[in-house]
Amino acid sequence: MNAYPHITCDLVDAYLDGELTPEETKAFALHLGLCASCQAHTAAAAAVSSVLPHAFCGGISEDADLRIRQTLRQELGGADNADDILDLEDLARLLKIPMAEAINLLPELPSFEVGGRLRFRRSRIERWIAEQENKMNNSRERSAAREWTNIIQFPGGAR
Ligand SMILES: [Zn+2]
Numbered sequence: 001m002n003a004y005p006h007i008t009c010d011l012v013d014a015y016l017d018g019e020l021t022p023e024e025t026k027a028f029a030l031h032l033g034l035c036a037s038c039q040a041h042t043a044a045a046a047a048v049s050s051v052l053p054h055a056f057c058g059g060i061s062e063d064a065d066l067r068i069r070q071t072l073r074q075e076l077g078g079a080d081n082a083d084d085i086l087d088l089e090d091l092a093r094l095l096k097i098p099m100a101e102a103i104n105l106l107p108e109l110p111s112f113e114v115g116g117r118l119r120f121r122r123s124r125i126e127r128w129i130a131e132q133e134n135k136m137n138n139s140r141e142r143s144a145a146r147e148w149t150n151i152i153q154f155p156g157g158a159r
Pocket of ligand 1: 008009031035036037038
């Protein structure tokens with residue numbers, strides 16, 4: 001007798017993400033009407049997505065995270081903060097890579113020169129990061145395993 005799919009509180013996230021079947025969705029809606037814990041969870045999720053309307057659509061990515069922080073900086077501190085100028089050290093810190101690797105990346109990175117010193121505009125670097133992420137997502141669709149084993153660095157040289 002499986003007239004109704006088995007519904008538990010565990011399904012709340014799948015319900016919010018629209019991942020349930022139509023039958024499950026109906027059954028979960030009934031459960032939601034009766035379950036205080038799922039109602040609280042749903043209300044909290046709605047509050048978060050109303051603050052950050054686009055960020056949670058497809059699972060939060062690093063790029064989305066950067067854009068959120070950039071947007072919040074603009075909202076809170078005026079647009080000039082988004083145009084922060086970085087030096088090479090700031091850049092390495094932003095990308096969380098060693099200086100030497102940042103230097104290797106220089107030919108690809110949007111940079112400019114002031115009095116013979118290399119500088120980077122934060123907003124451009126953030127856009128560059130987004131481009132890298134798009135590239136990686138595209139290539140992941142084409143040949144997932146190979147790309148990732150090339151990219152992932154195994155600690156201590158083990159693999
Ligand atoms: Zn519940």
